Amino acid sequence: MKDMASNPILSLRDLSVHRGTAKILDRVNLSLAEGETLALVGESGAGKSTIATALMRLLDGAKVEGSAEMEGAGDLLALSERQMVKLRGRRLSMIFQDAGSALNPSYTVGRQLITVLRRNLGLSKAEARTRAVELFTSVGINDPEGRMSAYPHQLSGGMQQRVMVAIALACNPDLLLADEPTSALDVTIQAQIVRLILAQTKSRGASCIFVLHDLALASQSCDRIVVLYAGQVVESGPARDILEYHRHPYTKQLKSCVLEIGTKEVTAPEGTVPPHSEMPVGCRFATRCPRALPRCAGEAPPLQPARAGADGPLDHQFACWNPE
């Protein structure tokens, strides 16, 4: 991989999100290089969707702190809504987990794509239609002309997700956020959609943040992985470092839960993520950690480089007092 640290397209600094008294995200830092694919992984409730939604500025009723510098756009968290409207769809766009509910049920999928193209690129009706058919073709929709006039409910889950990919990529965004784009789909369709998203973003030189549950899928599709636990980054770095040379006990636990074909034994983790009202002030994993030390619950471990000298924001880092 070339040295991409010099030109990150996105730098998230100390992103915290509060809902009431709960700190749902706690000083999250992450960087994304140009053309890079990043996976956000972690248990349900870890805050993966919250990060993506905060970047889109679509979080309702939450207090957001920190900054998210996007190359050429400024701090996404500080822009006015008018400025954000200009960016959404054009420079950054998002694919949601459930395509069925993200599409408008009362319009044909063709009309929804044409609307996006006309609004964001100022194309004429005829131009937008031609472009829409091209896009449907490029995302592997058979009979694209015919499918233009289909309503979302007339399409299978996989087809709906292809339409979502076409809409999200319609205006060649520099950054694509994909929140579990395939967890509602079968493995065969999942492989098709992930390949499609990678091919489409790579050919455009776009960067991509994938929210994923499946670590094996993350290893197949992403350059780097960020592991979240209860709203904090506990480990991040190149995919192979995270999956094979992880230092954080939580990363190890996540990996040991993966069921590959032929896996006959798993060590299921004990317990669950504590509710926000009972969150330890120190390491949030302390209540479940097999390696916890007396200091862990009271003192929060800082992120530190896994290798001396390799201390850039894209290098392997972890936050633990008693690493593996």
Add this chain to the structure above:
Amino acid sequence: MIMSQIQTKRPATAPNPPVFELIEVEQEFSVPKPGRGLFNRDTVGLKALDGVRLSIAQGASLALVGESGSGKSTLLRVLLGLDAPSGGRALYRGRPIREARARGTGFARDVAMVYQDARGSLDPRMTVGQLIAEPLRHFNIVKKGEEAARVAQLIDRVGLPTDAASRYPSGLSGGQVRRVAIARALASEPSVLVADEAVSGLDVSTQAQLLTLLRSLQRDMGLTLVFITHDLGVASYLCEEIAIMYLGRIVETGPTDAVLDAPAHPYSAALRAAAPRFFEPIPEPLPGEIPSPLDLPKGCRFSSRCPAAQEDCRLRDPQLGQQGAGRAVACLHPLTSTGAQASENR
């Protein structure tokens, strides 16, 4: 053991018929004719199940695998006696399932179900304790005085916190709700547990917790398990046997490890290749889309997407037939253990 062909392997001391046996089961739904006008009442038959053969022995654990729309849920409804098949025979311990179900509470007590939408299957106005007590009462499992103790026992067995009895489903996480559904299913002391995508949509940690629970239940209580999933890792962890469905037909069955190590049906091989594996490149997906069940390809139903299809595949519709020890496949040119095409035609 799945196939009737291999039932000879059952010890002679157990002359019981299999728990479930499906013989050439067909399920045809009548649906509006595609492209019919608004006032047209024309319908056509949609075969959601077509020539299904399956036999599930006492104590077996069977994974039912296949793409969405392949007929897994329809097959389950037949097993549970919720729908009568439109063709073929569906037997529970040697008797027609619908008949067994209609006669008393024995069947409903013996065959328990965990639904795909666990939250939707639980009444939100009842506490967890009441939800678990309901089947205890319905089937008269314990005396009134022992009910609370049995509820507590079940709550503990499925790994819910002790105070869960007084909570409502809305206050529980997705994983906890599934545990409640499992506790309810176990309340009637069934010998068969049928589960539709019981762990899908959960994160890996919660999934691992539930799967270890299900496996220990299966082993400790000798449960017969029928488990629908589209995750081959889950199938391989939990189930000794696997049945792979494509467009309403079981196209391959056998011991899970043997089938997944060396799939004989090209569709099984494609499913296996699509399963995520650490650091392997994502393989080329199958070409095309799953055809509509209203417009099946001629001959073999997989021929429109099969990388191994030959000329006769568009002429003959292969039935599920024996293929080695305890295995069966519905393919004219099954793959050999090296993944190559078998040389001789069957």
